[in-house]
Amino acid sequence: MKRLLAAAAVLATLANTAFAGEMTIFADSNFRGNRVTLERDARNLSDFGFNDRISSVVIRYGTWQLCQDANFRGRCAELGPGEYRQLPFNDSVSSIREISRGGPGRGPGWDRDDRDDRGHGRGGWDRGERDDRRGGPDVILFQDRDFRGPDMALERDARNLTDYGFNDRVSSIVIREGRWEFCEDADFRGRCEVFGPGRYPMVDMNDRISSARRVR
Missing domain, CATH: 2.60.20.10 (Crystallins)
Incomplete structure (x- = not known):
C-alpha cells in the first residue's frame, strides 16, 4: 500500500511539472535582446534585472498575468500561450504570475487561449x-x-x-x-x-x- 501511495505521489508530481507554466521574456521587441525564462511567479522583476524592461514575450504553457507594479498590482493584462512581438505596455511590467495552467499552444503566435473555465x-x-x-x-x-x-x-x-x-x-x-x-x-x-x-x-x-x- 505504501508503495502504491509513493508511486501515485511521484506521478502527481510529474504531471504537475509537465504542465507547469513557462514564459520567456525579452528586453526588446520581436524576441530580441536579453532574455529570461520564467517557470514560477516573479513578484518583483527587479530581482531578475528586468523591471520595466520587457518588450516581447513567448508563452509556451499556461496563462500569465503581467502587471505594471510589483506584487501584481497596478494595471494588469492576461496572456495565454503564443508569441507577443510587442507588448501594449512596453517597458512597464514589474511583476508576473501564472494564473492558470495548461498544455502547449497550437502554433506560433495564433494559439487560441483555452480559458473557458475562467469565463473568457x-x-x-x-x-x-x-x-x-x-x-x-x-x-x-x-x-x-x-x-x-x-x-x-x-x-x-x-x-x-x-x-x-x-x-x-x-x-x-x-x-x-x-x-x-x-x-x-x-x-x-x-x-x-x-x-x-x-x-x-x-x-x-x-x-x-x-x-x-x-x-x-
Missing part, C-alpha cells in the same frame, strides 16, 4: 482562429476584452471607424500581419500607438480608437 477566451477568438486558417484579414478588432463581443475585420486603412460603426468601441485586437497604428482621433490624429503581430486581450486605448492604418 473562446467567445470571440474562435472567429479569429477560423479566419487565420483561411488566410483571413490582417487585423480583427473586438468590442470587448479577451476577443469577445462583436468583431470587425480590417484589411486596409480606416480613416474613421465611425464609417464602420466601430468608433470608440475597440477593446481587444488580433494582428495577423504587419505593424498597425491605432489613433484616438479620426484621420490618424491625436494619441497613437503602434502594435505588431500578436494578440492583445485588452489594449491601453480601450474604447478610444477612432482610426487605424498599416505603417509597415
Whole structure:
C-alpha cells in the first residue's frame, strides 16, 4: 500500500511539472535582446534585472498575468500561450504570475487561449482562429476584452471607424500581419500607438480608437 501511495505521489508530481507554466521574456521587441525564462511567479522583476524592461514575450504553457507594479498590482493584462512581438505596455511590467495552467499552444503566435473555465477566451477568438486558417484579414478588432463581443475585420486603412460603426468601441485586437497604428482621433490624429503581430486581450486605448492604418 505504501508503495502504491509513493508511486501515485511521484506521478502527481510529474504531471504537475509537465504542465507547469513557462514564459520567456525579452528586453526588446520581436524576441530580441536579453532574455529570461520564467517557470514560477516573479513578484518583483527587479530581482531578475528586468523591471520595466520587457518588450516581447513567448508563452509556451499556461496563462500569465503581467502587471505594471510589483506584487501584481497596478494595471494588469492576461496572456495565454503564443508569441507577443510587442507588448501594449512596453517597458512597464514589474511583476508576473501564472494564473492558470495548461498544455502547449497550437502554433506560433495564433494559439487560441483555452480559458473557458475562467469565463473568457473562446467567445470571440474562435472567429479569429477560423479566419487565420483561411488566410483571413490582417487585423480583427473586438468590442470587448479577451476577443469577445462583436468583431470587425480590417484589411486596409480606416480613416474613421465611425464609417464602420466601430468608433470608440475597440477593446481587444488580433494582428495577423504587419505593424498597425491605432489613433484616438479620426484621420490618424491625436494619441497613437503602434502594435505588431500578436494578440492583445485588452489594449491601453480601450474604447478610444477612432482610426487605424498599416505603417509597415
